Amino acid sequence: MNKSREIIIIEDDEDDRYLLEEVFNTLQYPNKRIYFPDGLAALEYLQGPSTAPFIIISDINMPMMDGLELKDKLCTDAKLNLKCIPYLFFSTAISQKMVIDAYSxxxxxxxxxxxxxxxxxxxxxxxxxxWKKCAAPNNF
Incomplete structure (x- = not known):
């Protein structure tokens, strides 16, 4: 986890993307933000050899590949799993089942x-x- 690297935001709602960007601009974090409309587009980017983002903030319900499917793929891909990228779900929809599925x-x-x-x-x-204060195996 490189704390100065980009923040990946996977969000299919354009209004939510705009609002999140306004929040990040207000907070003045120097991290570049890269937005993807679905998990499939994000996966293709994350599979790049030099890609090692700071964190991933992902919606759950999206077209093409949802957040749960993407997280599962990241866990089963040995090269991506070794990058130790924190993966957080960020959703308007919430249910006990969704939370259990996310943590599973x-x-x-x-x-x-x-x-x-x-x-x-x-x-x-x-x-x-x-996450800026958290230690990870690959940030020593």
Whole structure:
């Protein structure tokens, strides 16, 4: 986990992508953000040899390949698994089954998209600050 690398955001809703970018701009994190509309597009990018993002923030319900399918593929791909990329689910839809399914893929978190800008800003700040302080096997 390279803490200065890009933040991957997998989100199919254009309004949510815009709002997330506004939050990141307000927080002034230097990490580049790369957005993907579905898990398949993100997987193709993540399979690049020099790709090692800081964190992945993923919606669950998306076309082509949903967040659960993507996380499962990342866990079963030995090269991607060794990159130790924190994978967090970030969704408006929530149910006990969704949370159980998310954690059964070894996700590192499940967060609910907040309704207000300030709540969303606080959630993103907590996520990024936590992972900036967290040690990982590949950041020594």
């Amino acid at each position: 893929t070894s996700a590192q978190g499940f967060f609910v998209k907040q309704n207000s800008f300030d709540q969303l800003l606080d959630t993103i700040r907590v996520i990024v600050e936590y």
